[in-house]
Amino acid sequence: MLVDRDLRGQTLGLKAASKAERHIRAKQDGGHVFSADRRFENLFKKLGYEKMEEMPPNCVILKKSGKHQPKDDLAEHHRIEAVDPKTGKAKIFTFPIKKQD
Numbered sequence: 001m002l003v004d005r006d007l008r009g010q011t012l013g014l015k016a017a018s019k020a021e022r023h024i025r026a027k028q029d030g031g032h033v034f035s036a037d038r039r040f041e042n043l044f045k046k047l048g049y050e051k052m053e054e055m056p057p058n059c060v061i062l063k064k065s066g067k068h069q070p071k072d073d074l075a076e077h078h079r080i081e082a083v084d085p086k087t088g089k090a091k092i093f094t095f096p097i098k099k100q101d
Contacts, residue, residue: 014046019074021047021064026072031065 021044025032036044038058041051049062071077071094078095 014043017043018047019072019079021049022069022072023074025064025068026070027075030068031063033061033063035059035061 021032033052035055036059038054038060041060041062044062044064045051047064048066049064052061052063054060071079076097078097080093080095081090082093083090
């Protein structure tokens with residue numbers, strides 16, 4: 001995943017990374033193990049990943065497992081987060097993607 005430099009340092013990058021990792025875990029029954037550049041270790045720690053090991057020169061192996069929501073599978077569902085203007089609270093709406101024959 002690439003985040004435009006103008007968007008870095010804002011919560012948009014964290015939201016995008018969170019959505020992407022939830023999608024991957026939904027497709028893999030809740031577990032995900034991968035390698036990442038050490039610079040992104042703190043980002044994935046915020047998402048609940050734990051470091052399994054370090055690999056030279058600047059790589060870490062990260063892991064997360066646990067409960068997942070099947071609705072996070074973006075190949076099967078479209079999810080929209082909207083803010084209620086009256087309450088100011090965010091709500092997520094989920095719609096199944098209809099397959100055409």
